[in-house]
Amino acid sequence: MTITFYTNPMSRGQVARWMLEEVDAPYEQVLLDYGTTMKGAEYLAINPMGKVPAIVHDGHVVTECAAICAYLADTFPAAGLAPTAAERADYYRWLFFAAGPVEQAVTFKFMQVPIEGRNEMMAGCGTYESAMAALDGWLAGHDYVCGGRFTAADVYVGAQVAWGCSSSRSRRRRRSRPTAPA
Ligand SMILES: N[C@@H](CCC(=O)N[C@@H](CS)C(=O)NCC(=O)O)C(=O)O
Numbered sequence: 001m002t003i004t005f006y007t008n009p010m011s012r013g014q015v016a017r018w019m020l021e022e023v024d025a026p027y028e029q030v031l032l033d034y035g036t037t038m039k040g041a042e043y044l045a046i047n048p049m050g051k052v053p054a055i056v057h058d059g060h061v062v063t064e065c066a067a068i069c070a071y072l073a074d075t076f077p078a079a080g081l082a083p084t085a086a087e088r089a090d091y092y093r094w095l096f097f098a099a100g101p102v103e104q105a106v107t108f109k110f111m112q113v114p115i116e117g118r119n120e121m122m123a124g125c126g127t128y129e130s131a132m133a134a135l136d137g138w139l140a141g142h143d144y145v146c147g148g149r150f151t152a153a154d155v156y157v158g159a160q161v162a163w164g165c166s167s168s169r170s171r172r173r174r175r176s177r178p179t180a181p182a
C-alpha cells in the first residue's frame with residue numbers, strides 16, 4: 001500500500017525521505033508550507049503538532065523521524081535495515097539517544113540556552129559536551145551504530161550528526177555576517 005508522506009523540503013522530512021528511499025517504499029508526497037498548510041485543520045488531524053514529517057500507511061499515522069525510520073525498517077524487512085535480536089540493544093539505545101539527548105543538546109546549544117549547575121541533573125541530555133562525548137565514544141569504537149552493518153539507526157543517528165554539524169556551521173556563518181549599517 002502506498003505511503004502518504006507529509007513534508008517540506010527544508011525540514012527533518014529529509015530524514016524520512018532518506019529512509020523511504022532506503023527501503024524502496026512506494027510513496028506519494030504532500031508538500032506543506034510552514035505556518036499555513038502545516039497548521040491547517042486537515043494536517044492537524046494527522047499530526048496535532050502541525051510539524052513535519054509524518055507518514056500515513058495502511059490507516060496508521062507515524063510521526064517523529066526516529067519512529068518513522070524504525071517503522072519503515074520493520075515494515076519493509078526485505079531492505080535488511082531492521083535489527084536482529086543480537087543488534088537490538090545497541091540499535092534502540094542509540095536511536096533513542098539521538099532522538100532525545102542529542103536533539104535536545106544541539107537545540108539548546110543552537111538557541112544559546114546554557115545548561116548549568118543543577119539543571120544538568122534535570123536535563124535529559126546533561127550538557128552538550130557530555131551528550132556529544134557519549135555518542136563520540138560509541139562511534140569511535142564502532143563503524144556502525146549496531147552489529148557491524150548499516151541499519152535504520154545509522155540513517156537516523158547519521159542524519160542527527162549531519163544536522164548538528166550544519167546547525168553549528170550556520171550559527172558560525174550568522175555570527176561572522178557583517179551587521180547592516182543603521
Ligand atoms: N520531533 C520531531 C520534530 C519535527 C519538527 O520540529 N519539524 C519542524 C521542521 S524540521 C517543523 O515541522 N516545524 C514547523 C512548526 O513547528 O511550525 C521529529 O523528529 O520528527
